Amino acid sequence: MKKITTPKSNENPNIANNTEDQTIVVTIAERPYKLNVKQGEEVHYRKAANIINERFENYATKFATNFALKTKEDILALITLKHSVLALQNGCDLTFDNKKQLKK
Numbered sequence: 001m002k003k004i005t006t007p008k009s010n011e012n013p014n015i016a017n018n019t020e021d022q023t024i025v026v027t028i029a030e031r032p033y034k035l036n037v038k039q040g041e042e043v044h045y046r047k048a049a050n051i052i053n054e055r056f057e058n059y060a061t062k063f064a065t066n067f068a069l070k071t072k073e074d075i076l077a078l079i080t081l082k083h084s085v086l087a088l089q090n091g092c093d094l095t096f097d098n099k100k101q102l103k104k
Contacts, residue, residue: 022039023036026045027049028052028056028076055079056079063078
């Protein structure tokens, strides 16, 4: 299984030594989130937020009559599940090692 990792600047020619963090704001499900990201990663965060918002609108419309989906959290949970399934089907390892992540 492939691990989901952030490429180092020397591994991806599109990220040319952009190691400085910058603050961006992305909006997901009509709620803004302020994030510190590396300059070379900004485009990925914005694209991911757009994908989530498109899927959110799709699910909100599709399941509007389903009483089980009462909140934004319900819809976001389904989106998270769908994206996780797609990643696993594509061979990604989604395990989270908290100790490794905290060291970064």
